[in-house]
Amino acid sequence: DADVTQTPxxxxxxxxxxxxxxxxxxxxxxxxxWYRQDPGxxxxxxxxxxxxxxxxxxxxxxxxxVSRQAQxxxxxxxxxxxxxxxxxxxxxxxxxxxxxxxxxxxxxxxxVL
Amino acid sequence: AQSVxxxxxxxxxxxxxxxxxxxxxSVSGNPYLFWYVQYPNRxxxxxxxxxxxxNLVKGSYGxxxxxxxxxxxxxxxxxxxxxxxxxxxxxxxxxxxxxxxxxxxxxxxxxx
Numbered sequence: 127d128a129d130v131t132q133t134p135x136x137x138x139x140x141x142x143x144x145x146x147x148x149x150x151x152x153x154x155x156x157x158x159x160w161y162r163q164d165p166g167x168x169x170x171x172x173x174x175x176x177x178x179x180x181x182x183x184x185x186x187x188x189x190x191x192v193s194r195q196a197q198x199x200x201x202x203x204x205x206x207x208x209x210x211x212x213x214x215x216x217x218x219x220x221x222x223x224x225x226x227x228x229x230x231x232x233x234x235x236x237x238v239l
Numbered sequence: 240a241q242s243v244x245x246x247x248x249x250x251x252x253x254x255x256x257x258x259x260x261x262x263x264x265s266v267s268g269n270p271y272l273f274w275y276v277q278y279p280n281r282x283x284x285x286x287x288x289x290x291x292x293x294n295l296v297k298g299s300y301g302x303x304x305x306x307x308x309x310x311x312x313x314x315x316x317x318x319x320x321x322x323x324x325x326x327x328x329x330x331x332x333x334x335x336x337x338x339x340x341x342x343x344x345x346x347x348x349x350x351x
Contacts, residue, residue, distance in 0.1 A: 130282075159338050166248075168329060168343040169283075184338065216282060224333045225271045225290045230282035 129153045130231035132217050138237045145204040147234050149217030155229075156222060158200040160184075160192060163214040163233075172215075175200055176222075207238040241266040243332050245342035252320045253350050260315040260345045262330030272313040273331040273339065274304055283329065289313060300324070320349045 130151045139145055149158065156177045161169040171184030173192040181192060189211060191203045204211055214235050218228040242265045252258045264270055271290055275283040287298025294306045304315045313330060327346050331339040 161341075166343060169341040171338050171340075174338045218283075225288070227273060227285040227288055228283075228339060229285070230275075232282045 128232070130217060130219055130229055132215075132231040132234050134234060135232065136235045138239065139207055140239050141208055143207050143238075145207050145236065147202045147215055147217075147236070149200045149202070149231055151198050151217075151219045151229075151231075153219055153229060154197075155219040156197060157220045158194065159218040159220075159228065160190075160200070160202045161216045161218065162186070162211075163216060169216065172202065204236075204238075207236075209238045212236060212238045241270070241332055241340050243330050243340055243342040245328075245330055245345045247345050248343075249346045249348060251348045251350065254322050255319050258317050258320040258324070258347065258349070260328050260330075260347060262313045262315065262342060264311050264313060264330075264332045266332060271333045272304075272306065273333070274298065274302070274313075274315050275329045275331065275341075277327040277329065277344075279326075286315070286328075320347075322349050322351050325349045 133148045159174045160172040163169050170186050172190050174182050175194045178194050193201050214233050216233050217231040220226045220228040244263045273288045274286040277283050286302050287296050289296050289306045297303045302317050327344050329344050330342040333339050
């Protein structure tokens with residue numbers, strides 16, 4: 127079984143709809159992250175959480191919110207989706223310490239029409 | 240602010256030839272540097288990292304990277320490329336900050 131899972135894997139929605147992307151991990155890590163990937167722009171950090179009670183904004187948090195329901199679960203919400211939020215979204219986890227590598231989920235491809 | 244640059248959008252190499260994917264970084268202190276690979280329709284996979292010590296770091300699938308502090312570079316290398324190495328490669332840096340900062344990625348294309 128995959129260590130980091132994301133649901134759904136693909137989602138098509140309309141402008142103005144509320145969308146939730148979910149992430150679960152079985153690695154026992156405290157730290158979790160949400161990134162979006164756009165062609166030619168690499169990965170950009172949306173939000174990150176270093177433990178259940180810790181939530182921090184990343185580089186591009188506007189239009190997004192997150193919830194850390196448990197150590198293993200970190201969800202990303204788009205309150206009112208817009209077309210320029212069409213992207214590939216990745217969840218990642220890591221152990222404590224900035225020298226630790228991150229482990230990524232398979233991604234969610236989101237299309238906002 | 241810390242940043243990472245991958246100056247080449249695409250690198251083309253013939254199978255069996257050596258390959259280099261370039262990465263330069265900008266941080267105010269000592270960096271933690273990473274390379275990841277992304278195959279089509281997959282998430283990112285960790286290849287290798289530099290924390291401290293030996294400037295030549297060996298990683299998965301025969302890849303290695305050389306840390307050069309004076310040139311602020313961390314180029315990814317492999318002595319003999321395989322067609323299966325074709326993928327999107329990302330360099331990333333973390334300097335005791337928040338989370339990884341990624342470069343924009345370099346597409347490696349290995350021809351047979």
